[in-house]
Amino acid sequence: MPENFYDLLGVSDDATQAELKAAYRAKAREYHPDVNDDDRATAQFQTIRRAYDVLSDESERADYERLGHATYVKKRMKGYPSASRWGGDDESADASGSASTTSGSSAASSRSSRSTTSKSTASTNRSSTGASSSQTASTAGSARSRSTRRRSSSRTSGATAGGHDPDAANARARARQARRARRRQQRNKTDARSRRRRTLSYHWASVLGATILYVAGVAQFLLGQRPALESFATELASAPSTALTGSFGLTSLLEFVLASAQTPAATPEALLFPVGAVALPLSLVVTVSRFGKGATWLYAVGSFAPLAALGLSAALATMVAPTLVLVVLVPVLSASLFLGDVGRYLWATR
Structure with a gap:
């Protein structure tokens, strides 16, 4: 009789779901009543099916390992597995055959003894009686020996079936501990990835806020330089080489920042550009x-372009083309690419 559900399916107690499924299919092909003519095939197939149902369900499997085979079957299942489903007691069959043979031999000996007694003398009767006593004693000794062997075999089988084998019990306990350790490790990895993704989403939001703040400040600066930008666009269409080096009356970026900060009636909107120019590279560098x-x-390197433009405007003559590249194109493009790449990752791993 199988020791537990794992032995019944022929797998180890740390088998994966794929291994359990493959083992169940193999056993089902062997014991299904449509292909197995044994009278016990139906009961055996049902037993295999019940074992697979328990082990294929993660929660039931956990309860089964926690309670142990004997306790789980006693509390949640009935009639699993019976000896009649897995071959019965062969020893009992042997004992019955031996008893029948002994009975037949005794009957034949009795008939022979009666025939001999009717024809023999008193001395022959005494010899026959002695021989019969010896045969009876030998038969009784053989029966006692067989009974002793059966009791010993039953005790050994009971100890194994009841799960009292220390080596097997220790092996199952180690396997359960290893599975639990793997599950804990997997949960820890999942939790760590979740925390890392959540933290990255916070940093992404901070970069988005800094980008919006900076774009608002740049828009404020460009609106104040509208005449210079219109002249630059007209010159760029007619003489590109001259337009790339011309200033067209563009206000120095440094002068714009200082004027915004020193105006007596300065409003928070006037500080959008300088605050955004610092917040954008800071948020990107940290992230x-x-x-x-x-x-x-x-x-992060691209986000430092506005600070470079501030430094150049103090040392060189203000030119429209380099200012637009350093103040608008490079930082806005860098921040947009960062937000797009990280945003797609966060969306894919949500």
Whole structure:
């Protein structure tokens, strides 16, 4: 009789769901009543099916391992498995055959003894009686020996079936501990990935806020330089080489920042550009240093272009084309690429 559900399916107690399914299919092909003519095939197939139903359900499997085979079957299942389903007691059949043979031999000996007694003398009767006593004693000794062997075999089988084998019990306990350790490790990895993704989403939101703040400040600066930008566009259409180096009356970026900060009636809107020019590279540097590596630093490098434009405007004559590239194109493009790449990752792993 199988020791537990794992032995019944022929798998180890740390088998995966795929291994359990493959083993169940193999056993079903062997014991299904349509292909197995044994009278016990139906009961055996049902027993295999019940074992697979328990092990294929993660919660039931956990309860089965926690309670142990004997306790689980006693509490939640009835009639699993009976000896009649898995071959019966062969020893009993042997004992019955031996008893029948002994009975037949005794009957034949009795008939022979009666015939001999009617024809023999008193001395022959005494010899026959002695021989019969010896045969009876030998038969009784053989029966006692067989009974002793059956009791010993029953005790051994009972100990194994009841799960009292120390080596097997220790092996199952170690396997359960290993499975639990793997599950804990997997849960820890999942939790760590979840925390990392949540933190990255917060940093992404901070970069988005800094980008919006900076774009608002740049828009404020460009609206104040509308005449210079219109002259630049007209010159660019007629003489591109001259337009790339002309200032067209564009106000220096540094002068714009200082004027916004020193105006007596300065409003918070006047500080949008300088605050955004600092917040954008700061948020990108913090995010990339924590989550990125290698080429991702290009996002942060591009965000420093407005600060470079401020430095150049103090040292060189103000030119429209370089100012537009450093103040608008490079930082806005870097921030947009960062927000798009990280946003797609967060969306895919939500």
